Structure formats: C-alpha cells, structure tokens
Amino acid sequence: MTGWLAIAGLGPGGDGLVTPEVRTALDAASDVVGYIPYVRRVAPRPGLVLHESDNRVEMDRARHALGMAAAGRRVVVVSSGDPGVFAMASAVFEAVEAGPAGWRDLDIRVLPGITAMLAAAARTGAPLGHDFCAINLSDNLKPWALVARRVALAAEGDFAMAFYNPRSRARPEGFGRVLDLLRGLCEPERVVIFARAVTTPDEAIRVVPLAEAREDMADMRTVVLVGSSATRIVAREGGPWVYTPRSVPA
Amino acid sequence: MTGWLAIAGLGPGGDGLVTPEVRTALDAASDVVGYIPYVRRVAPRPGLVLHESDNRVEMDRARHALGMAAAGRRVVVVSSGDPGVFAMASAVFEAVEAGPAGWRDLDIRVLPGITAMLAAAARTGAPLGHDFCAINLSDNLKPWALVARRVALAAEGDFAMAFYNPRSRARPEGFGRVLDLLRGLCEPERVVIFARAVTTPDEAIRVVPLAEAREDMADMRTVVLVGSSATRIVAREGGPWVYTPRSVPA
Numbered sequence: 001m002t003g004w005l006a007i008a009g010l011g012p013g014g015d016g017l018v019t020p021e022v023r024t025a026l027d028a029a030s031d032v033v034g035y036i037p038y039v040r041r042v043a044p045r046p047g048l049v050l051h052e053s054d055n056r057v058e059m060d061r062a063r064h065a066l067g068m069a070a071a072g073r074r075v076v077v078v079s080s081g082d083p084g085v086f087a088m089a090s091a092v093f094e095a096v097e098a099g100p101a102g103w104r105d106l107d108i109r110v111l112p113g114i115t116a117m118l119a120a121a122a123r124t125g126a127p128l129g130h131d132f133c134a135i136n137l138s139d140n141l142k143p144w145a146l147v148a149r150r151v152a153l154a155a156e157g158d159f160a161m162a163f164y165n166p167r168s169r170a171r172p173e174g175f176g177r178v179l180d181l182l183r184g185l186c187e188p189e190r191v192v193i194f195a196r197a198v199t200t201p202d203e204a205i206r207v208v209p210l211a212e213a214r215e216d217m218a219d220m221r222t223v224v225l226v227g228s229s230a231t232r233i234v235a236r237e238g239g240p241w242v243y244t245p246r247s248v249p250a
Numbered sequence: 251m252t253g254w255l256a257i258a259g260l261g262p263g264g265d266g267l268v269t270p271e272v273r274t275a276l277d278a279a280s281d282v283v284g285y286i287p288y289v290r291r292v293a294p295r296p297g298l299v300l301h302e303s304d305n306r307v308e309m310d311r312a313r314h315a316l317g318m319a320a321a322g323r324r325v326v327v328v329s330s331g332d333p334g335v336f337a338m339a340s341a342v343f344e345a346v347e348a349g350p351a352g353w354r355d356l357d358i359r360v361l362p363g364i365t366a367m368l369a370a371a372a373r374t375g376a377p378l379g380h381d382f383c384a385i386n387l388s389d390n391l392k393p394w395a396l397v398a399r400r401v402a403l404a405a406e407g408d409f410a411m412a413f414y415n416p417r418s419r420a421r422p423e424g425f426g427r428v429l430d431l432l433r434g435l436c437e438p439e440r441v442v443i444f445a446r447a448v449t450t451p452d453e454a455i456r457v458v459p460l461a462e463a464r465e466d467m468a469d470m471r472t473v474v475l476v477g478s479s480a481t482r483i484v485a486r487e488g489g490p491w492v493y494t495p496r497s498v499p500a
Contacts, residue, residue: 016274019364021266058496084371086496090379093493097484104486110372112364114269121334122360129340131400133383133409141497142380150381153407157400159383234347236354243343246308246336247391 005069005106007089009082009113010041014199017114025076025111033065034078034088042078056140058088062095066103082115086136086164116223117162120195123205125234125241127193127225130248132160137167139174151178155185160244161226166218175224176215182226186210191227191242194218207233207240255319255356257339259332259363260291264449267364275326275361283315284328284338292328306390308338312345316353332365336386336414366473367412370445373455375484375491377443377475380498382410387417389424401428405435410494411476416468425474426465432476436460441477441492444468457483457490 006025011017026032032042036052044050053061061077069075079087089110096103121128133154139147154161166175182190188211196204196219206217210226218224227244234241256275261267276282282292283301294300303311311327319325329337339360346353371378383404389397404411416425432440438461446454446469456467460476468474477494484491 011269014271016271017269017362019261019267019269021264024266082368082372084368084376084378086379089372089376090493090496093375093379093482093484093491094495096491097482097493104484104491108491110376112267112368112372114362114364115368118332118334118362118365122332122339122362125343126334126339126360128334128384129336129343131383131385133381133404134378135381143498143500146498150407150409153403154383157403159400232343232347234343234354241343241346241354241358243340243347245344246340248393248396250393 002107003069003072003074005065005075005077005092005108006111007077007079007083007092007108008111009079009087009115010038011114012081012116012119012199013197017119017199019111019113022111022113028074029076030074031068032076032078033061038078038080058091059095062088062091063099066092066095066099066106069106070102079113080116082113083110084112085115085134116164116198117225119198120193120223120225123195123198124193124207126243127191127227127231128160128162129244129246130160130228130230132162134162134164136164137174137178138165139171144174147174147178148181151181152185155182158228160228160231163224163226166222166224167215167220175218179213179215182210187229190229191231191233193225193242194222195225196222205239207242252357253319253322253324255315255325255327255342255358256361257327257329257333257342257358258361259329259337259365260288261364262331262366262369262449263447267369267449269361269363272361272363278324279326280324281318282326282328283311288328288330308341309345312338312341313349315342316345316349316356319356320352329363332363333360334362335365335384366414366448367475369448370443370473370475373445373448374443374457376493377441377477377481378410378412379494379496380410380478380480382412384412384414386414387424387428388415389421394424397424398427398431401431402435405432408478410478410481413474413476416472416474417465417470425468429463429465432460437479440479441481441483443475443492444472445475446472455489457492
C-alpha cells in the first residue's frame with residue numbers, strides 16, 4: 001500500500017465552503033490528524049482513525065502524520081481555513097526538511113481552503129478589494145517588535161490589513177497595543193471589521209470606526225480587517241456594505 | 251419573483267476547487283454575468299442566460315447585473331479565484347453606492363473562492379505560511395509610484411508577497427521594474443515562484459532565485475510569489491518544496 005499525506009483546509013466552518021477536492025481526500029483517508037476542534041468537523045466512519053491533538057503541538061503533529069504516511073497510511077492533516085495561511089502546511093514542510101531523507105519522496109499535497117479573512121471580507125462586501133496584508137498578531141512565534149514594525153509599514157503603505165489571532169488568553173494585551181499603534185497612524189474614521197466565527201452558527205460581524213475599536217471586541221475566534229484610507233461604507237438596513245475601490249486616482 | 255445577486259468566485263480553474271456554495275448558486279441562477287473566459291466555465295442549461303462581456307468593463311457589467319437583480323432575476327456575477335481579491339466584488343459595491351437607492355435593499359451575497367495566490371502557494375508548499383502582502387501590479391487602476399512604494403515597504407517589512415496581474419500586453423514593462431526594485435532591496439537568493447494557470451491543464455510552476463527572475467517568466471495568467479528572507483527551499487526530485495517558517499526567532 002502506498003501512503004500519502006494531504007494537508008487540507010476545511011474553510012472557516014460552513015459545509016458549503018469545503019471544496020470537493022478536500023471532501024475527496026477525506027473520503028479516501030485512513031487517518032485524520034489535527035487540532036481537536038478541526039478534527040471534530042470530520043464525520044466518523046468505519047476504517048477512519050481520528051487523531052486529535054492539542055494546540056501548540058504543531059511539530060509533533062506534523063511528524064506523526066509524516067510517519068504514518070511513510071508507513072503506508074492515507075493521512076489528511078486538517079486545518080481550519082487554508083492550510084497555507086498561519087496553519088499546518090508550514091509545520092509539515094519544516095518537519096520534512098528536518099526529518100529522514102525518505103520523507104522528501106512522500107506523496108504530499110496541499111489542498112487549499114477558504115481562509116478566514118476572505119470569508120470575513122465576503123460577509124461584509126469587499127474590504128480587501130485592493131492591495132492588502134495578512135499579519136498574524138500572535139507573538140508566540142515572533143517577537144512583538146516585528147509585529148509592530150509590520151503593522152506600521154502596512155499602515156504607511158496604506159494597505160488594507162487582515163489580522164489573524166488578534167487575541168488569546170495567553171497574550172490578551174497585544175491587540176490593544178496594535179489598536180493604539182494604528183490610532184497614531186490612521187484617521188479616526190478608518191474602518192475596522194470584527195468578524196467572529198464566520199459561517200458558523202456563532203457568526204457575529206461588527207463594523208466600527210478605528211476610534212471606537214476596542215480590544216475586547218476580538219477573541220480567539222475573530223479575524224480583524226482594517227480598511228485602507230480609501231475604504232468606503234455603504235449604509236443600508238441590516239448593517240453596512242464595506243468595500244475598497246479597485247482604483248486609486250493618480 | 252424576488253431577484254438576488256451572488257458575486258461568486260470560481261477558484262483558479264479546477265472543478266475540485268469550486269465550493270458547493272458556488273455550485274448551488276449557479277444551479278439556482280437565471281443569469282450568469284462575467285468576463286468571457288469565466289462565463290465559459292459555467293455549463294449552459296435551459297433557462298440559464300449567459301452574459302459574456304469583455305475585460306475592463308467591470309462597472310458596466312456590475313450595473314447590468316444589479317439592474318437584472320432589481321428586475322427580479324437570479325443573477326450570479328462570476329470571477330476567477332475569489333471575487334473579493336482584485337475582482338468583481340468591489341466593482342459591484344461601487345455601483346451600488348453610486349446607483350439608485352433601491353439597489354441597497356437588494357439581496358446581495360459574496361461567495362468566496364480559492365484565490366490564485368493560495369492555489370499557487372499550495373502547489374509549491376507553504377511560501378505564504380507567515381505574514382504576507384497581496385499587491386496588484388496593474389497600473390491601469392493606480393499610479394505606478396504607488397505600486398513601487400507598496401512593493402518597497404513590503405520588502406522593508408520582510409513580508410512574503412503575492413503579485414497579481416504582473417504583466418499584460420498593455421503594460422509589459424511594469425513587472426521588470428518591480429524585479430529591478432526588489433533586486434535593490436533583497437538578497438539575490440530570495441525565492442521567486444512563477445505560477446501560471448494553476449489547477450488548469452496549462453499549469454506551469456517555476457521556482458528561481460531573484461537573481462535569475464526575468465519579466466518574461468510571467469504572463470497574464472501568472473501569479474508571482476516572492477518569499478520573505480526566512481523562506482526555505484526543500485530540494486527533492488520533481489521540483490522543490492518552498493515554505494516560510496511559522497516562527498521568527500527573537
């Protein structure tokens with residue numbers, strides 16, 4: 001039996017956003033590996049072994065999955081969103097690079113998914129319709145100074161921004177510092193979108209000007225979008241549309 | 251009959267990347283509107299009217315779609331990739347803002363898709379696995395100075411980068427200027443990925459160091475990814491894996 005490894009994105013939560021390619025891989029798998037809440041999105045069936053692991057053990061999980069594929073299993077590593085955006089794909093290739101030479105010959109595929117920022121953008125209009133940056137605010141994996149530097153340069157370039165992992169129990173204060181930094185660099189009307197648990201039953205969207213944005217508007221399930229200076233609000237019943245125009249006048 | 255408008259992303263090309271949500275909208279539509287090659291990806295059927303339009307008429311197309319939805323039709327505007335990333339969603343909301351007040355009450359939904367940079371990243375590993383920027387290199391819609399400024403700031407912040415629309419018949423020289431700019435700011439070994447027509451029969455992927463990147467390696471169907479200074483190459487038979495590590499040491 002020839003093993004393989006698929007690193008698959010389950011999208012933000014809704015079944016309608018899981019690609020057919022990912023469904024096919026899950027249907028063919030012998031093993032599914034991932035962080036507990038993501039593995040629980042996969043329906044159990046006879047012959048499928050579900051391996052749940054805790055957060056922050058990405059490298060152990062990657063090696064486990066690679067070892068099973070090398071032993072002939074058909075393994076799917078599941079991530080929320082897209083596996084290549086602040087998720088498991090980087091961890092798997094880091095493990096490949098550091099691991100046995102034979103792992104480089106494994107059949108490995110990355111199956112993209114709908115990442116949270118694009119699902120959140122879709123819910124509110126087109127806030128990322130022009131140039132934008134995606135920044136992981138977690139300082140577990142990088143120094144705070146680098147987070148701040150990238151946010152400042154993104155603001156200087158007038159990019160729209162998407163912030164992943166704005167706030168967690170382990171580091172609740174970082175996001176407030178980012179908001180303070182932005183308030184020093186952008187006008188008070190700058191559009192900020194808090195998009196929580198998009199496409200799940202817990203979905204909640206909030207659009208506020210930067211002056212009113214507070215760190216407790218985000219939690220671990222929130223992606224935060226910040227418009228560029230050109231981002232527009234189209235008022236209507238039931239919450240505004242937000243879009244960033246495609247063109248910038250000369 | 252109540253009309254509606256869905257702005258849908260068809261993904262980069264492969265059928266396995268069209269979300270079930272988008273399929274459902276296409277199955278329920280009376281009209282599909284879009285740029286010729288995207289509308290041709292939708293299978294004709296009795297009762298479905300296909301409206302093909304040329305490139306660069308996005309605002310006309312958006313108004314046409316909104317007008318039909320207001321008249322009770324069930325309209326899908328199709329984009330390649332994700333409709334919110336350098337595609338039709340911004341044009342539609344711009345038309346809503348400038349249009350009759352009644353358009354704000356229409357049932358409009360944006361249905362996200364797999365955008366080219368994430369499909370390209372998946373094919374090569376995880377080059378966008380850490381903070382990154384997406385920049386449209388077309389200067390049809392913004393001044394060249396702004397393109398250059400954003401590329402320079404993204405390099406200064408050591409973001410990975412994804413370039414959309416690197417090169418077209420109308421402005422073949424812009425991408426060469428971006429490569430020259432990057433050569434002045436980044437080391438010669440910086441990883442550059444040319445990903446053409448990903449997930450289609452014409453797919454071609456090329457990974458080169460910045461020193462060897464040439465403007466004629468990109469065409470209108472190419473998305474270009476540039477790694478950060480931390481991006482790694484994992485050599486193997488059949489083309490390397492490329493990934494950007496999740497962590498940056500302090």
